[in-house]
Amino acid sequence: MKTIIAKIFIACSLFVFITGCKKSDMEYKDPKVSAVDELYAPLENQQVTLSTQSDARLLFQWAPSHAQDGQLVSYEVVFYKESDKENPVYRITSDNTGKELYANISHLDINRACAAAGIPTGETGTVYWSVTSWRGLSSAVCSQKKKLTVKRLEGFEVIPDNVYLTGAASETGDDIANAMKLQKTGEGKFEIYTQLKSQGGYKFVDRTSGTPEEYYINTSGKLADADNNETSGVSETAVYRITIDFTNKGTTSTKITTMGVFFCPENKVILNLDYQGLGVWSGTGVINFRQESWGKDERYKFQMETSAGTKQLGTVNATDSRPAADAPASYYYVRLLDQNSQWDDKWKFATQVDGANTTVTVTMKGGAPYTHTVKVN
Structure with a gap:
């Protein structure tokens, strides 16, 4: 009996304790976070002419802020119109998914920020930038707002996903x-x-x-x-x-007069490929490997003669071996090379190609990887 009474007493005490707690005391609250107190780079009123080069970036840096619970703080760079420095028009997280004290922001993203700030394409205008610190849902904005003078790209405001x-x-x-x-x-x-x-x-x-x-x-x-x-x-x-x-808004139009198989050991085209239509070239002929003192050389790539000069096409994924029967499709992927050479960015023909009548086809169609096939007839 005493045991039952004791259990009832403990249960009642626990109930009183739980119901006596305020609801607000039971709710989770994100720790407070301090604002960044200094912006380092870019400098005040730095002038930037935007570029479309893929590696064109601008480095943004700032001092650290601190969270109440001592945990990591996340950051994002925020951009403002010149006429409204309270409401950001564009945001981008810092490097390493927001964990770094810097952001290498691409010129294309800066161009988007300028568009959001109302600067017309191709013109020079002003945006302001700052940094917001985050810890969970708590945030704080740096009181500094630094001026950035930007000459925008001349491109379209809306860029299509497909053309x-x-x-x-x-x-x-x-x-x-x-x-x-x-x-x-x-x-x-x-x-x-x-x-x-x-x-x-x-x-x-x-x-x-x-x-x-x-x-x-x-x-x-x-x-x-x-x-x-x-x-x-x-x-x-x-x-x-x-x-x-x-x-x-840039364009190029390059005429292609010939396409062929470039045989590295002979440093020349050994098989011409005729244009078949819809981005496909194909040709058939006997391919003989070159006998060297160490064995037979079978390395190859492709070469075009164009109105812009000689251009080569080679591997997307570097390889130095003959393709296995179950070689992945990516082995044959093709890309336009930045420069010509005798040996770089090449493939190797399969053993059975040597001395055989072979059809080589290059396919460069939109919506799929550029590739080629080698078929022994």
């Missing part, structure tokens, strides 16, 4: 449902390998149905809105590599 080529001069005609997809090569950058006719025009669209946004290359060689159904044209029917850049 297609269409028109009477294109390989697929002027029905946009059949438009050819361009390959995305970077932020706002696209390219296509295709044949264009000298008769008719071509243009770019951002979708293949409905009412797409339309673009063309104007007489100044710049990418522009085709508001009045304008089109681009070429003076000669040929295969071209066309590049367009929505971040600065």
Whole structure:
């Protein structure tokens, strides 16, 4: 009996203790965090001319802040309009997912911040930046707001995720449902390998149905809105590599006259590949490996003759071995090389290719990795 009474007493005491606690005492509260007290870089009123180069960045640095519980603080750089330094228009976390006291911010992100601040494309304007400290849901903003003078990129405010080529001069005609997809090569950058006719025009669209946004290359060689159904044209029917850049409205048009298998041991093209259409080249012939004192040499890549000079194509993933029967698809991936050489960025033919009638095909279509195949007939 005494045991039962004791248990009842303990239970009642626990109930009184729990119900006696205030609800507010039981709720979790994020620890407070202090504001950054100094911004180091960039300097006050630093002037920046933005670039579309992929490695173009600006370093932002600041002093540390502290959390009430002693744990790590997260940071983000915030940008403001010149007319409103209270409400940020753009935010970006610091490096290492917000844990560092610095942020290497790309010029493209700074360009977006300037757009949000209302600075027109291609013009110079002012934004202010600061840093917000975070610990959980608690935050504090540095009282300093530093001025940054920026010359914006000349590109489009809205950059499409996908771009297609269409028109009477294109390989697929002027029905946009059949438009050819361009390959995305970077932020706002696209390219296509295709044949264009000298008769008719071509243009770019951002979708293949409905009412797409339309673009063309104007007489100044710049990418522009085709508001009045304008089109681009070429003076000669040929295969071209066309590049367009929505971040600065830049374009290039390079005529490709030949494509072939470059055999490294002989330092020359040994098999010409004919253009088949829709970004595909193919050729058939006997390939003989070169006998060396140490064995047979089978290294190869591809080479084009273009209006911009000789260009080579090689491996995406470096390799120094012959492909196995179950070699991954990535073994054969192709990329345009930055420079020409005899030995770099090459593949090796499989053993059975030596002395055999072989078909080599290069495929460079938008929406999929550029690649090639080697088939012994």
